[in-house]
Amino acid sequence: MSTATPALRLENIVKTFPGVRALDGVSFSVLPGEVHALMGENGAGKSTLMKVLGGIYQPDGGEIIVSEQKVVMRSPLEAKHKGIVFIHQELSLAKELSVAENIYLGELPHNRFGLVDWQHLFEKTDAILQRLKVGFDARTRVGDLSIANQQMVEIARALTHEAKAVIFDEPTASLTDAEKVVLFEVIEDLKSHGVGIIYISHRMEEIFKMTDRITVLRDGQYRGTLDTAQTTEEDITQLMIGRKLDLTRNAVDHEFGAAALEVENLSCGTLYTDISFSVREGEVVGFYGLVGAGRTEIAETLFGLRTPTAGKILLNGREVHIESPVDAIELGISLVPENRKEQGLVLGMNCRDNMTLPQVDALVSGPFVKDSAEIEIFGHYRDKLEIKTPSWKQLAGNLSGGNQQKIVIGKWLSMHPKVLIVDEPTRGIDVGSKSEIHKLIRDLASQGYAIIVISSEMPEILHVSDRIVAMYSGRIMRTFTAQEVTEDSLIQAISGLGESEKVA
Incomplete structure (x- = not known):
């Protein structure tokens, strides 16, 4: 050749x-x-x-x-x-x-x-x-x-x-x-x-x-x-x-707090059944499974995009009823969606306006939106998340995939959520930006955020998670700690070969 x-x-x-x-x-x-x-x-x-x-x-x-x-x-x-x-x-x-x-x-x-x-x-x-x-x-x-x-x-x-x-x-x-x-x-x-x-x-x-x-x-x-x-x-x-990546397993370097989110026996028709798990403050819980396992559907239910047919959702020990994304946002649940370009961003809108979109009502003074408040919010999260853009005026559609994802994450962090759900956080992102997103997730956990990560990539789930929920065909098969999980046991569980176990 x-x-x-x-x-x-x-x-x-x-x-x-x-x-x-x-x-x-x-x-x-x-x-x-x-x-x-x-x-x-x-x-x-x-x-x-x-x-x-x-x-x-x-x-x-x-x-x-x-x-x-x-x-x-x-x-x-x-x-x-x-x-x-x-x-x-x-x-x-x-x-x-x-x-x-x-x-x-x-x-x-x-x-x-x-x-x-x-x-x-x-x-x-x-x-x-x-x-x-x-x-x-x-x-x-x-x-x-x-x-x-x-x-x-x-x-x-x-x-x-x-x-x-x-x-x-x-x-x-x-x-x-x-x-x-x-x-x-x-x-x-x-x-x-x-x-x-x-x-x-x-x-x-x-x-x-x-x-x-x-x-x-x-x-x-x-x-x-x-x-x-x-x-x-x-x-x-x-x-x-131009550098080596740290691909080692996640090591917890902080204490977990109380349970921020608890899900008890949640079901949604035939999409998923009898789902129970919890996420503590400062903890990253990874959801791993094959296409159709029900992971994204659970996230959509927690964010008010789907209505459960059974079960309970508790935030900080109190049962809540989430009927719309507005309810979820007000309760402190944020969702970084799987498809950032169609569901997470307005590509023809600038970076600042994308980041402040969910809270624009709170930034109104008379008939106008306060530019200074929007610029301050964008500047804070641009620095915090190390977003690379010439200015807030840059259109979101012109950013790289990694920086687009950081804009979506910054948008929801600016709402000060109790629970942050991130669905396929690095899909379509290069290895360098993946490493930055992984570090960001771990840093947010160390600051006390309760985080759910849904991913189809086993190395990613193993790298960022403190616990891993393995799903198959709408059910939780097993839950692993970061210390006990192996690739073989995880593959067995998501293939329906493991014995179903509830999550504590």
């Missing part, structure tokens, strides 16, 4: 935005039939480089070479016609249109009368969908599909042309384990046909499973290319962030 002519090359690419050089002379290449990972912290330049390649951005310098021919990509459609397909992390689908219309948008087939040839369109689309082994057809309205199936529609776009290179940007972020298997099969199929794959992901297990080589960017600059089979996670991390 190393002697093959690259399917594409980018040479000395430069891209500058106002006040920021996002790419500083970056070179990158992918070979036919190779899966080449592109890694780096949020803000390292990965997405910018791929948007240059995909025709979304025009470079300020450098060259793009496809099959030894210099090309200019003026638009995503032009890039696609030249063999470059970009499958975005953020879905870019027209939800009111059919699957077929989305896949062939901008290039619908026409008959000799100039009208759309619907039969041909649907036949071509169904052939692609059969290759992906999905459970919907060409005529399905995209808005009626789950997020995971919408992601599969994005992937289907890559199969409509004879692609020379396909860019996968965090492709498994919304997929179930079964759908991931299908995705990996599709990638192997593309490889076997000589297509070069560029794979952007923060998930190390996928990187080591799927890729042949790894290129690392830091601060918009090329830092090196490694053979996957001959490198380690530590090597990659040091290239990405």
Whole structure:
């Protein structure tokens, strides 16, 4: 493979935005039939480089070479016609249109009368969908599909042309384990046909499973290319962030207080049944389980988004009834949601306004919101959480994933909660920012916050939790202390192999 002519090359690419050089002379290449990972912290330049390649951005310098021919990509459609397909992390689908219309948008087939040839369109689309082994057809309205199936529609776009290179940007972020298997099969199929794959992901297990080589960017600059089979996670991390990470287990360095939250025999229809647990002041309780175990649904119930069918919720020993998020907030329960971009932030709003949104009524003076009070709140939590942004005026959508997550956490900390629930705290965040979020959670616990962490990543749960609640199919199977838990016992419990035990 190393002697093959690259399917594409980018040479000395430069891209500058106002006040920021996002790419500083970056070179990158992918070979036919190779899966080449592109890694780096949020803000390292990965997405910018791929948007240059995909025709979304025009470079300020450098060259793009496809099959030894210099090309200019003026638009995503032009890039696609030249063999470059970009499958975005953020879905870019027209939800009111059919699957077929989305896949062939901008290039619908026409008959000799100039009208759309619907039969041909649907036949071509169904052939692609059969290759992906999905459970919907060409005529399905995209808005009626789950997020995971919408992601599969994005992937289907890559199969409509004879692609020379396909860019996968965090492709498994919304997929179930079964759908991931299908995705990996599709990638192997593309490889076997000589297509070069560029794979952007923060998930190390996928990187080591799927890729042949790894290129690392830091601060918009090329830092090196490694053979996957001959490198380690530590090597990659040091290239990405310039330092080693502390990946040791959590060690409790403070005393726990009284029980801030107690849940007794809580049920919510068929979503979860007979759930009992407690969280003490200064304690982090991690919830771990497979998709559908009921973890997020419990969090949504505690935050007033779902109504329980049985059981009790107690705060500081007093039973409470939570019928809406307003009730939860007033009682001192805050939820950092799983999907920060859709549920936690208004991306087109600035950082300050995002952070003060839940308490804007309390910051009103006459008909106006007090700017000085909002700026003071933002400044306090920007410093406390070490949020990296030029100013409070920066749009939340322009921040890195780690800083976006800190904005959401700061928003809820500014409400001074008794209980902080954090659902998938580091999803889509690079390893350096993950380490910062983990440290932040531990620091908040040491300050006396009662914290629930829901995560699908075992290393994360093991690292931050004082106790771990293992769930399977809507039930608590076992509860472990940080000292007694092992990876094997945790996997057994979430697979339904452990004996169900109530949480004290």
